[in-house]
Amino acid sequence: MTKGLVLTCDPRFVSELKKELQLPKEPDELLVLAPGVLFVARETVGEAIFLRHQFSVQQVVALESTAFDLPRLAGAAELLLAAEKAGTRVAVQCRIMDRACPYQARDVKGALDGVLPLHGLWPETKHPSLVLSVLIAKQRAYLGVSSPSENLSRWNGGAAHYGKLSGALSRAEHKLEEAFEVFGIELAASAQVLDLGAAPGGWTSFLLKQGHYVTAVDTGELARELLTHPRLIYHRQNAWHIKPPAATFDLITCDMGREASGTVEVLLHLASSLKSGGALLMTVKFMGHEPLPLIRECRRKLEQRYRMRAGRHLWHNREEVTLYLVRHT
Ligand SMILES: C[S@@+](CC[C@H](N)C(=O)[O-])C[C@H]1O[C@@H](n2cnc3c(N)ncnc32)[C@H](O)[C@@H]1O
Structure with a gap:
């Protein structure tokens, strides 16, 4: 199972999301990757109130949970970005939901940001025209390239960052x-x-x-x-x-x-x-x-x-x- 969508909702409302989207029940079509994070073997799922974020997955990489994963992820990202037009502003968004993972999201982001200049692409956090999403869970990395509007929210997982809360x-x-x-x-x-x-x-x-x-x-x-x-x-x-x-x-x-x-x-x-x-x-x-x-x-x-x-x-x-x-x- 490689192509599909990573869907994120509040972990308390997974069953609402499943009902809204009428997601399949079969384990070969629907995987729970982490609390509130699902992989579904579908190209689109339609609209749902409880869906906060999604990205389409074009590649799944099996990981070893060692530092050697980073160059392999960079290699996978290179393939995904090869066809993009030079000058495109790209945000690399990484989320790690695997406790066994020995590196952090910022390490993955650093490795993947390093790929962008090879194709004449620009790193951009706030207003990208393309997002390279990476979700690491259960010793696999799910990678995909999509436009920010397809993803439904600006940040991986639908988090919102509006400065300090007090x-x-x-x-x-x-x-x-x-x-x-x-x-x-x-x-x-x-x-x-x-x-x-x-x-x-x-x-x-x-x-x-x-x-x-x-x-x-x-x-x-x-x-x-x-x-x-x-x-x-x-x-x-x-x-x-x-x-x-x-x-x-x-x-x-x-x-x-x-x-x-x-x-x-x-x-x-x-x-x-x-x-x-x-x-x-x-x-x-x-x-x-x-x-x-x-x-x-x-x-x-x-x-x-x-x-x-x-x-x-x-x-x-x-x-x-x-x-x-x-x-x-
Ligand atoms: C969650 S708080 C609102 C927070 C607010 N939006 C803010 O940004 O600070 C809910 C408020 O609804 C008010 N409220 C509840 N019933 C009301 C009613 N019938 N008429 C006016 N205010 C009401 C409560 O007094 C309370 O202050």
């Missing part, structure tokens, strides 16, 4: 930042955003930094440093009780810590406060419910007023997923 405010901020990036959300700087369940204020803080005008709503308290911001209006209120004028907002963001069914009702009620074509970015919190039936039910109800664009269990999501929808009526 405290709940910035962790929440990164969750929204990741959602904007993954769903390709672009708003004019002057956009009006309604942020529901805003406290302590990570999402509000991110939106203000983008230059947006934010109406933040929460029964709890917003971080003090945000309160004097000139583009912020803060209602310390239950989201059920606010009455914004029709067609006011370009985006509603909603991270309310409550049962998803109640959140959906509030969002149906507030849909008319969105401008035509306005969007909704929300978390669906599992709170002990089976994730897939819960997401299906939320989606079914939301589709009365919104059209689903995408959903993802983001790197920064825990017991929840993030959905992106657009108002249709």
Whole structure:
């Protein structure tokens, strides 16, 4: 089994991913390489909320778990990159999920980066046009070359790197930042955003930094440093009780810590406060419910007023997923 896909999800949600993609059960078609990492002998698998990252595998190299593996991996990479156009910017992304491996991901990356100049290719970490992915697990290396968009997320395994995390405010901020990036959300700087369940204020803080005008709503308290911001209006209120004028907002963001069914009702009620074509970015919190039936039910109800664009269990999501929808009526 050589050609296929390496799929990555949160290890807690492997069974959800398998159900969403209707993955085969036969061991010659589906291998569990590591917690949350699967190899499937298929060329494509379609879309899935619980799929964070994928890359197509063009070569599998059996390893000896000695330093001699490195030149062999470099040789395999040379074959894979031989046909690429000189000047292409390539990111080498390596993940090692094999405890017996005597070298580290940075050693493999170093060896493979060394191959790039031989073909006139440029190493590039942040904005590559091509990714050379390597996953090492169970004494094998799975290698493949693909475009960043095919991989679904920028980093091997779907990890998101947005600088140092310190405290709940910035962790929440990164969750929204990741959602904007993954769903390709672009708003004019002057956009009006309604942020529901805003406290302590990570999402509000991110939106203000983008230059947006934010109406933040929460029964709890917003971080003090945000309160004097000139583009912020803060209602310390239950989201059920606010009455914004029709067609006011370009985006509603909603991270309310409550049962998803109640959140959906509030969002149906507030849909008319969105401008035509306005969007909704929300978390669906599992709170002990089976994730897939819960997401299906939320989606079914939301589709009365919104059209689903995408959903993802983001790197920064825990017991929840993030959905992106657009108002249709
Ligand atoms: C996970 S926190 C939100 C974190 C926030 N996104 C941030 O970036 O800091 C959930 C919030 O939802 C708020 N919440 C729950 N039910 C609410 C309701 N009915 N109306 C307004 N806020 C609500 C809670 O008070 C809590 O502050």
